[in-house]
Amino acid sequence: MATYTYRCTADGSVDIGLPIGTAPETIPCPACGTSAGRVFTAPMLGLADRRRTAVLDHTEASRSAPPVVTSLPTSTARRAPAPRLDPRTARLPRP
Template identity: 50%
Template sequence: MAIYQYRCVEHGITEVRAPIGTAAPAWPCPRCTTDLRRVFTAPLLGLAPRALVSAIDRAEATASAPGVVTSPPPRRPPVAPRNPALRRLPRP
């Protein structure tokens, strides 16, 4: 069984349990009986690593108003190749 979410403009999110792959594109609201649109969410975010959850939160926070960049990022020093044969190749 999977949990599918549908959004009502008036009453918010409604969760419906159904077998995987059988979710309808619309579902009747249990309160006002209008057709609800399905909401697509990422699965199992509660079990994701903390770094992934915080990256998703930062992306959602800047979705409507992205941060302003005031300067380019600092240049990193070039990394020497580990294979001695690669040292003879031209560098960009």
């Protein structure tokens, strides 16, 4: 569900929750019944947590001008152990 904002000339703004993409251009005002037109507002991105916002900012910044790499990164990650093979498949030919 998305929140859409409509503005009535008599009563001001009205927020309505509707499924995404189903908002009509006008609705009847819940208070007075006159036609209220849809108002386009900025999305509420400020409600996201800091990590998600940082990832979005980094992705947006690297889209048009990716950082230049001058050396290989240091590998600090440990390798995962090799998975155990199923003994039933040990006799199958290997490539």
